[in-house]
Amino acid sequence: MGTDRFSSAHPAVSFGYFMAVILLSVMLLHPVYLLLSLAGAAAYLLALQGRRAVPLLLGMVPLFLVITTLSPLLNPLKDPQGGHVVCTLFGRYITWELLCNGAMLSAMFLAMVLWFLCYSHVMTGDKFTTLFAPLLPSLSLLLVMVLRLVPAYGRKAKQIVTARQCIGLGGSGGKGQALRGAMANLSALTAWALEGAIVTADSMRSRGYGAARRTSFRLYRFSLSDGLLLALMAALAAVTAAAAAAGYARAEFVPAVYIAGSNTPLGAAGLIAWAILLLLPTILHLWEDMTWRILRSKI
Amino acid sequence: MKKTASLRWLRWVIVLVILPAVVYLCSISDRKYYLSALLVIAMTMAVFFLSFERRMPQARELALLAVMCALAVAARVIVPFPSFKPTMAVIILAGMAFGAERGFLCGAVTALVSNLFFSQGPWTPWQMMGYGMGGLLAGLACHAGILCRRPRTVGQLATLVVFGFVLIVVVVGPILDTSTYLTVSMKSAGTTAAGPIYLTGLLTANLPHAAATAVTLALFGRSLLDMLDRIQTKSGLLQD
Numbered sequence: 001m002g003t004d005r006f007s008s009a010h011p012a013v014s015f016g017y018f019m020a021v022i023l024l025s026v027m028l029l030h031p032v033y034l035l036l037s038l039a040g041a042a043a044y045l046l047a048l049q050g051r052r053a054v055p056l057l058l059g060m061v062p063l064f065l066v067i068t069t070l071s072p073l074l075n076p077l078k079d080p081q082g083g084h085v086v087c088t089l090f091g092r093y094i095t096w097e098l099l100c101n102g103a104m105l106s107a108m109f110l111a112m113v114l115w116f117l118c119y120s121h122v123m124t125g126d127k128f129t130t131l132f133a134p135l136l137p138s139l140s141l142l143l144v145m146v147l148r149l150v151p152a153y154g155r156k157a158k159q160i161v162t163a164r165q166c167i168g169l170g171g172s173g174g175k176g177q178a179l180r181g182a183m184a185n186l187s188a189l190t191a192w193a194l195e196g197a198i199v200t201a202d203s204m205r206s207r208g209y210g211a212a213r214r215t216s217f218r219l220y221r222f223s224l225s226d227g228l229l230l231a232l233m234a235a236l237a238a239v240t241a242a243a244a245a246a247g248y249a250r251a252e253f254v255p256a257v258y259i260a261g262s263n264t265p266l267g268a269a270g271l272i273a274w275a276i277l278l279l280l281p282t283i284l285h286l287w288e289d290m291t292w293r294i295l296r297s298k299i
Numbered sequence: 300m301k302k303t304a305s306l307r308w309l310r311w312v313i314v315l316v317i318l319p320a321v322v323y324l325c326s327i328s329d330r331k332y333y334l335s336a337l338l339v340i341a342m343t344m345a346v347f348f349l350s351f352e353r354r355m356p357q358a359r360e361l362a363l364l365a366v367m368c369a370l371a372v373a374a375r376v377i378v379p380f381p382s383f384k385p386t387m388a389v390i391i392l393a394g395m396a397f398g399a400e401r402g403f404l405c406g407a408v409t410a411l412v413s414n415l416f417f418s419q420g421p422w423t424p425w426q427m428m429g430y431g432m433g434g435l436l437a438g439l440a441c442h443a444g445i446l447c448r449r450p451r452t453v454g455q456l457a458t459l460v461v462f463g464f465v466l467i468v469v470v471v472g473p474i475l476d477t478s479t480y481l482t483v484s485m486k487s488a489g490t491t492a493a494g495p496i497y498l499t500g501l502l503t504a505n506l507p508h509a510a511a512t513a514v515t516l517a518l519f520g521r522s523l524l525d526m527l528d529r530i531q532t533k534s535g536l537l538q539d
Binding site for chain 2: 022026109112113116117119120123125128136137138139141142143145146147149150152153154157175178179180182183185186187189190191193194195196197198200201202204205209210
């Protein structure tokens with residue numbers, strides 16, 4: 001569960017990586033760039049989750065097809081856009097160009113979804129608060145408190161429901177009855193939670209909260225290898241961005257098809273840098289895996 | 300209090316100078332609406348978050364805010380219908396009881412945490428902004444006397460219920476739909492795609508959300524406001 005080399009890096013590295021990759025994936029709307037992004041996200045999700053990711057990834061295929069076929073309907077113009085008409089639907093012309101456009105759109109959407117799934121795996125709540133604690137100490141504390149309270153309230157809610165069932169309330173009746181019961185449960189939970197807030201606050205104050213500048217517990221240290229990784233990522237992202245700024249990642253389908261080639265040194269460098277950047281977590285994961293296997297066989 | 304003075308100054312600079320500048324620059328240069336919208340959201344939230352930090356909140360304020368945020372997230376789990384979302388109702392009531400600024404914080408933190416439990420996505424900043432705005436407007440409406448802090452008559456309760464419904468349909472829902480719209484329109488044509496997207500959002504998501512909020516406010520609003528009142532008089536929480 002997300003304890004590979006990339007996940008155990010400093011949160012700043014992971015956060016920076018995902019922000020850069022997601023932002024670039026959204027902005028570089030070019031078939032090759034998008035395909036690479038999809039492949040990179042899928043590979044890392046497979047590396048993180050193993051076989052459990054397969055049904056999820058397969059489920060993305062019909063989603064892709066549905067969004068692609070529905071997207072021309074969102075196009076508001078009634079005149080045909082692009083030259084090759086496939087069919088008419090609800091009085092609109094569906095052309096190949098519009099379908100390609102839709103395919104790009106849904107590929108971008110799916111790439112974003114897959115990268116965010118990887119993000120949720122790697123950037124857990126504690127890493128998020130570690131990252132923002134020096135900048136926003138009170139808010140990070142608030143976040144930590146809420147993260148602790150939500151599961152606690154879930155457990156308490158179960159107790160309340162059970163207790164009410166014991167005295168014959170809840171469980172039976174129609175939807176309105178169930179809703180009223182739920183509100184009564186919520187009411188009981190709220191009363192208990194608010195009493196808890198006073199106890200927590202008094203306890204915090206008597207332990208000296210607010211008496212001095214707040215320090216934060218650091219589980220992650222920014223090591224040299226983190227720095228190197230961050231520098232490598234920044235360099236790769238910069239090369240990609242430079243190629244994109246020079247127009248190598250541009251593609252238009254409507255009104256006319258235009259797909260930028262990557263046949264100059266800068267274009268090729270941008271594409272290669274983008275590919276390496278996307279595969280970086282997977283490579284690190286596999287590298288660690290291989291090292292482990294080799295060391296194990298020697299023992 | 301030199302710190303608060305400088306912060307107030309910074310706030311006006313952001314609101315009056317930087318925000319319009321960002322919107323203007325982004326709209327003329329490359330029509331990067333998505334990026335400019337994200338920047339506007341980030342700066343708006345920075346204003347509220349920084350003012351919270353600079354205020355050096357006391358333990359009581361932190362504890363109470365944490366409880367309200369956690370309740371707003373957990374409320375979804377308690378109600379036995381999966382599509383019924385009482386979260387916004389709790390945020391509205393928190394905004395009424397604790398004031399506009401804390402209402403915004405409560406909404407934004409609730410959205411962030413609820414996404415940590417479900418899943419983060421491109422919608423996270425929009426949801427933080429939308430929920431925050433809901434809490435903020437509820438606090439402002441209460442301050443302006445539109446909403447009653449202690450609803451006793453049927454009329455006062457009805458105002459609260461209608462306010463919650465309208466707030467979701469007019470403010471919170473459209474902010475979330477804008478996230479969808481800007482994602483979709485990045486590659487496809489023009490502003491006229493907005494119609495179908497906002498309409499679908501209204502019918503499939505916002506009207507059920509608004510109905511759930513209204514029902515929760517009607518059934519639970521008075522008792523939660525009373526409980527918050529009681530806890531404030533009992534322990535002097537948030538008396539400033």
